[in-house]
Amino acid sequence: MKAPAPTTPHATGASREMTFAEAIREALAEEMRRDPTVFIIGEDVAEAGTPFKVLSGLVEEFGTGRVIDSPISEAGIAGLGVGAAMTGMRPVVDIMFGDFVTLIMDQIVNQAAKIHYMSGGKLKVPMVLRTTLGATRRSAAQHSQSLHAWLSHVPGLKVVLPSNPYDAKGLLKSAIRDDNPVVFFEDKMMYQLKGPVPAGDYTIPLGVAEIRRAGKDITLVATSSMVQVALSAADMLDKGGIGAEVIDVRTTAPLDKATIIESAKKTSRAVVLDEGYEGYSVIAEGAFYYLDAPVKRMGARSVPVPFSPVLEDQTVPTPESVVEAAKKLCGKL
Amino acid sequence: MKLRSELLLRFYRQMTKIRLFEEQVNQLYLSAKMPGLAHLYIGEEAIAVGVCEALRRDDYITSTHRGHGHCLAKGASVDRMFAELLGKEPGYCRGKGGSMHIADQETGNLGANAIVGGSAGIATGAAMSARMRASSQVAVCFFGEGALGQGLLYEVMNMASLWKLPILYVCENNQYNEYTHYRETTAGNVARRPEAFGLETVSIDGQDVGAVHTTALRLVERARQGKGPAFLICDTYRFHGHHVGDINRAYYRPKKEEEEWKRRDPIRLLAGRLKARKLADEKALAGIEEELKREIEAGVEFALNAPYPDPAEVDQHVYA
Known part of the structure; x- marks a missing residue:
């Protein structure tokens, strides 16, 4: 059976065969040309173009002021990204291996994800955090994990998982233009995978399978x-x-x-x-x-915990809400 | 440097406002009108005021769990602060943030932070952003000496120095990391840490608002001119406990020590200076205090009478 028509609109630009890595690079280059507030910061992102050579050529076009080589300080650059995003920039923070998200958890989970909510909607964190996932590269336990589920668990974060070059470009553009912190996971085994990628601008909305x-x-x-x-x-x-x-x-x-x-x-x-x-x-x-009914899961409401008692009290299950859910499952409500 | 008399009177007003605000917060806690806890800034007022008075309105600050003083000194209004502390709708964060997360974009306040040292990255990022936008803004990162134990601070100081970012790190050394004296947690000479990264580092008496202000002014303008980040260590003392509920403190610090530090109350020191220089007499200072008391009372009334947010707001503002 053939694939059905895509649910998201296709781009109109001429399609070329391109690797996943090239599609990522093209999305970044186009967004940096379009919007002067977009910049890249990370370890070996400039002349080295990352160990995977995903960013090769960008520093030549945009200079070291916008493609910034950082020290090996993941928490630090994630924190800088949050602060820059809150004050008018659109940083793309490069975390070389997904395993290193362990080093930035406070900045992404306690800071980036919660700032919009904690400030009552006043502050925004339009930041993209690009990182990788995927095993079978023979890189062993600390360079192979796929930790996107951890971050998908945090209200306030968006988590993107492109599976081909076409989506990689369109989804990354959407991520950069999004006003929320977005974690963008790239399968490092897919960087050399080729596929059709349209020239020019197109976006794929976040949240559409x-x-x-x-x-x-x-x-x-x-x-x-x-x-x-x-x-x-x-x-x-x-x-x-x-x-x-x-x-x-x-x-x-x-x-x-x-x-x-x-x-x-x-x-x-x-x-x-x-x-x-x-x-x-x-x-x-x-x-x-x-089972006579589907399992009902009850847990914290999908929001950062608000301070005001009238709001906070709604965020955790209570004996009453459990009774209500249980009665429903038993057909007694 | 001789500070002009109006400026000293303004410092007195701002410091007294913070003191009265915090005393009222303590009352709200003791009378069970405030949900949760709060960390009082009493005793440290000269630092927030001395530093923030050296800033432009559009300069950035990040603050801490002990942050009410920073917010007020940067220009927040008393009524909306109280409303936030009570979880009310007109609060600075619509009741969602509470005491430890007050943010106010209008005054450049990027938010208080309840993770010790957690805002070091945000402040440094704001400084980087100011540089990239060529806005000539400066960022100030307030933190207690407890944050000296956090690695993030050293990561971002390194980058701030490498890239000469316009930021001032203000370390309020109130002597205690929660319930433990900082000497038990902090090795070596504190000032040598930022010095090792090449930051201009100055240690001063944090109870002397004049000293804080003149030093901050120099370091802020230096940063604004692109001459690089600085680190200001202010020696101070937390007159109250770690938070409002920390009342019996004898097990971690002697009463005698508290009494000694209270003799160096920054507001009384400033009042003495104002009187000695004949810039104000007892009556004039009492007049300022009365006026501020009325402002505080009106602010509390406003907050107590303000509505809670609509319960449906619980799901709003998760995403922008």
């Missing part, structure tokens, strides 16, 4: 590196007579729940495929056929 391949028997919901895996699996399944529908989530925050739910309703089966660690869904996976 794409159905990469239609199928009627099972839904494969995939992110980033796992989209290619899902597509390969779908080919193999096809030969065995099973039609798999592949959904490329593209952003985990915001998450396009409607597209996923619609597909699952259609196929009635699903596999969720992600390179991060999977550790939950205990009952849904272990006791599904014994």
Whole structure:
């Protein structure tokens, strides 16, 4: 079965074959030409163009004032990015390996993600934090993790996971223009993957999944590196007579729940495929056929904790709200 | 440098406003009218006022959990401050931030921060942004000596010095990291740390608003002219506890020490100076205090009577 028409508008520029890395570089270059407040800061981003050579050539065009080599101080450059973003700039902070987000957690989780909310909507943090994910590069435990789930868990952050060169360019442009802190994860194994990329300007909205391949028997919901895996699996399944529908989530925050739910309703089966660690869904996976109702999850409301008591008291489950949810599941409400 | 008399009177007014504000905050806590806790700035007023009076309105500051003094000194109004402390809708952050997160864009206040040292990156980034936009703004990063234990501070001081960013780091050494004397947590000579990064470093008496102001003025203008960042160490003392609930303090600091420091109350020192120079008499100073008391009372009334935010606002402002 062929892929259905894309749900987001296609660009009009002439399409070229381009690698994922080139698509990222082109998005940055175009945005830096368009908007003088966009700048890049990170380790070895200028003349070296990063160890993956993703940024090669940018410093020649934009100079060291806008493509800034920093010390090896991840927390420091993330913090500088937050402050610069709050005061009129649009920084793109380069965190070489996704594993290093451990070093910047306070700046991204306690600062960037919460500043808009804590200030009652007055301050904004239009910052992009580009980093990588993905194993199988033989880089071992501290240079291979896919930690996007951690950050997808934090209200106030957007998390982007492009799976091909076309999306990489369009999603990065949207991320740079977004007024929120956006963490942009690039699969380092995908940098040399080629695909069609239109010349000129186009954006892909954050929060819209794409159905990469239609199928009627099972839904494969995939992110980033796992989209290619899902597509390969779908080919193999096809030969065995099973039609798999592949959904490329593209952003985990915001998450396009409607597209996923619609597909699952259609196929009635699903596999969720992600390179991060999977550790939950205990009952849904272990006791599904014994359930009389879907599992209801209750937790903190998806907001930073507000100070005002009238707001804060709504953010945590109470015995009353648990009773209400339980009664509903028991059909007694 | 002789400070003009109006300026000294203005310092007196600002410092007294902070003192009265904080005393009122303590009352709100003791009478159970304020949700949560607050960290009082009483005893340290000369630093916020001396530094902020050296700044333009559009210069940036970042503040700390002990931040009410910085906000007021940079120009925040008493009524909206109280409203925020009570979680009310007209508060600076619509009640969402509270005591430890007051931000006010209008006065260049990029926000108080409840992570110790957490705003060092933000302030340095604001300084970098000012440089890139050629706005000639300066950023001031206020923090307590407890932040000297945080690595982030050293990362950003290094970059500020490398790139000659227009920033002043103000270390308010009130002697205690929460409940532990800083000598138990801080090795070596504090001033040598920023000096090692090439920052212009000055240590002064933080109880002397004149000294704070003249030094800050020099360091701020130096930074504004592109001559690089500076580090100002102000020796001071937290007259109250770590927060309003920290009342029995004998286990970590002797009463005698508190009494000794209170003899160096920055407001009384300034009052003495004003009287000695015959710039104001007792009556004139009492008049200023009465006027400020009325402002504080009106601010509290405003906040107590102000509405809470609409409960539906809980989901607003997560994303811009």
